[in-house]
Amino acid sequence: MKLLLSMMVLFANALSPQAAHAQSAWPSGPVTLVVPFAPGGSTDIAARLLAQHLSTRIGQPVLTVNRAGGTGVIGAGLVAAAKPDGLTFLFGSGSLAAGPSLMKSVPYDTASDFVPVSQLTAISSILVVHPSVPAKNVREFTDYVKANPGKVNYGSAGIGSLQHVAGALFEKQIGGQMTHIAYKGGAPANADLVAGRVQAVFGPIVELLPFVKAGLIRVLGVTSNKVSPVFPDAPPISADVPGYEIGTWHGMFAPKGTPPAIVAGMNRAVVSALADPAVRTRLLELGLEPVGSSPAEFTGYFLSEIKRWKELVQISGATPE
DSSP states (O other), X not given: OHHHHHHHHHHHHHHHHHHHHHHHOOOSSOEEEEEOSOTTSHHHHHHHHHHHHHHHHHTSOEEEEEOOOGGGHHHHHHHHTSOSSSSEEEEEEHHHHHHHHHSSOOSSOTTTSEEEEEEEEEEEEEEEEOTTSOOOSHHHHHHHHHHSTTTOEEEESSTTSHHHHHHHHHHXXXXXXXXXXXXXXXXXXXXXXXXXXXXXXXXXXXXXXXHHHTTSSEEEEESSSSOOTTSTTSOBGGGTSTTOOOEEEEEEEEETTOOHHHHHXXXXXXXXXXXXXXXXXXXXXXXXXXXOOOHHHHHHHHHHHHHHHHHHHHHHTOOOO
């Protein structure tokens, strides 16, 4: 018996260095973080910031690669088809969850071809109006819309965009009617809001904040269900319209089949990076609220977002293209 125990101890000791090596083998080389949008925007800036801080935490370079096109589909498709070895990740956004409801087909199964690693940020929108609108708060705006059916124009970045869906959800929940004006992007919609050609926009804080600070438009509320640290002066719309909530986010994903140990390792690095005061400050400057959730938490949230966007698109009346 003593001989058997001694042999078992020797065998275990012989295996332990190999086990330790297996745990420390990741990452075996540079890690690629695919950004499915063009360089220069807030998403790209946030991805590069995170990559820089992840590099110091995992001991390997984290390289950002932009693969824009198809509202994020091209970049996401590259990650879905990548080898699940922990060397390729996606810096995804809410458009990944919305895709199945807005597009007739995508080259992957959104719900099963990605492994959620962590929600990175939360992105709230704000309801802003032109100064000619007499409403000074959400309650007054609700009354104004209901008293003037179809006369309030709200601009958006296009049919099925976040701005469009946010406006349609607002109409449904207050029992009012506005007129949707679709533009080819958020910038022209914001320009026409400033010019008074549309009266309202439900848009991302980062896009609208310069006009707010210049006094060109008025903020009535934020679309999150709580005060946003990005713009704490805006009260939640839900305070006057119970249940109203809409926004988007960034999240990190790995290809299907990536080992749980690698996912957990990257998650620890992400959560640590997002807790860094310098990272948090810069993200808030970009209009992004840092999150840093567990893989299990983000998986549940991601699946709920896919379902929610299906409902939101139906409310908006948008059809898959």
